[in-house]
Amino acid sequence: MTEDFGLLDPDEADAFGDEWESIDVDDTEADQIVRRQDLAFDEFRKRIKDTEQFKVEGDVFDDATLAAIYKLVQDGYVEAFGGPISTGKEANVYEALGDDREVAIKVYRITTSNFRQMRDYLEGDPRFEGIGNDKKEVVLAWTRKEFANLKRARRAGVRVPEPIAVERNVLVMELVGLVEERAxxxxxxxxxxxxxxxxxxxxxxxxxxxxxxxxxxxxxxxxxxxxxxxxxxxxxxxxxxxxxxxxxxxxxxxxxxxxxxxxxxxxxxxxxxxxxxxEPEPEPSEDPEAGPSEESGSGEST
CATH class of the missing domain: 1.10.510.10 (Transferase(Phosphotransferase) domain 1)
Known part of the structure; x- marks a missing residue:
């Protein structure tokens, strides 16, 4: 491997320890869609569930998750859904076609995610003060947390997948490397x-x-x-x-x-x-052309 590993330039980042904006874990429009059960969503759900590759993944593509994907399609973030890139206990990642490029869709599982481990990372984070014990809320908070962390990291000049959109337990982000040329x-x-x-x-x-x-x-x-x-x-x-x-x-x-x-x-x-x-960032050095400061005295001996 002979890559040079070039560093990104950081954007203007917030100062160390700045307070975080709280992250809302209330119902999203996807929850409203699944409660409304309109004809367009019913047709979308049937089309997805009839797709061979998703028939065995009922625990991933429940109605609320399908409503989240449907909302992302409506908003223009997803045009076509592809096959799986990786599968895990907490989440599955799929390739998809976005508005002008291929993207990755990460779907967190509500039913089988490690609820206790997630809580260990959420408790004590000021963005999630008061988060309840409801498993769905914890998983939705985790999804929004990853989206917020990716945005924060990119602003700091850290090369991470670009976060594109989040809806309920579904995260859309940059696909790093094509599936056939996996990173x-x-x-x-x-x-x-x-x-x-x-x-x-x-x-x-x-x-x-x-x-x-x-x-x-x-x-x-x-x-x-x-x-x-x-x-x-x-x-x-x-x-x-x-x-x-x-x-x-x-x-x-x-x-x-x-x-x-x-x-x-x-x-x-x-x-x-x-x-x-x-290590703290070094203090700016004094202008070498400036004279001695008052604190340093004139430099003459007594």
């Missing part, structure tokens, strides 16, 4: 230039932290390679620095990343990486 996880490739790759990963970790985020599950399995770029994925569990377990999660991320790159031959430690990630 590879860092764990799946031979890293020919581990020093450069490590420097990019640690810079992305520092940018996330400076933007008030900790990934929470970062490893070689949540970093992919595409077109010479390292891309951070799976941002659903990322927490704010205000989270009571943020420090523990960050230390674990640093250990995981350092362990991987140690296996690639680098002399790095989790402790060194943690110090780099959390």
């Amino acid at each position: 590879r996880r860092l764990a799946e490739v031979h890293v020919e230039n581990p020093q450069t790759a490590y420097e990019v990963v640690r810079e992305y970790m520092r940018r996330l932290y400076s933007a008030g985020l900790v990934h929470g599950d970062l490893s070689e399995y949540n970093l992919i390679i595409h077109d010479g770029e390292l891309v951070v994925i799976d941002m659903g569990q990322a927490v704010t620095v205000h989270h009571p377990n943020a420090g523990e999660f960050l230390e674990r991320d640093c250990r995981n990343v350092a362990t991987f790159f140690t296996r690639q031959g680098l002399d790095v430690t989790g402790e060194e990486l943690l110090a780099f990630v959390t």
Whole structure:
């Protein structure tokens, strides 16, 4: 692997520790659609459920999820639904055609998602204060959380899939790599230039932290390679620095990343990486053409 791993330029990011806008987990228009059960939605549901590839996935495509996809189609975010890219206990990812490009659709499962683990990451996040114990609300909050985390990360100059739209438990985002040319996880490739790759990963970790985020599950399995770029994925569990377990999660991320790159031959430690990630931004240097400040005196000896 000979990619150069170019870094993105960050946008004007919010300051460290800024308060977060609360995220609404009330019913969406998709819930209203499924309650209304109009003729157009009924025809859409029948067409999708008659598709061979979805017949065995009734636990994923319940009526409310189909209503969410229907709403995304109405809004122009999805034009055609494709086949599965990956399947998991918490979510399935499908390819789809957006308005002018291929996109990925991530569908979180309401019935089989790990409710308790999700709550561990949501509790303590100021964006989700007062979240109830209702499993549906937790999964919907998780979906909106991933969408918000992706937006925050991109503003900070971290290469993540571009978030496009969210509706209920369905997230539309950039498809990184075509299905037939799948982007590879860092764990799946031979890293020919581990020093450069490590420097990019640690810079992305520092940018996330400076933007008030900790990934929470970062490893070689949540970093992919595409077109010479390292891309951070799976941002659903990322927490704010205000989270009571943020420090523990960050230390674990640093250990995981350092362990991987140690296996690639680098002399790095989790402790060194943690110090780099959390190091404050340097103060601007004084203008070399300016005279001495009042605090420094005239420089003459007495």
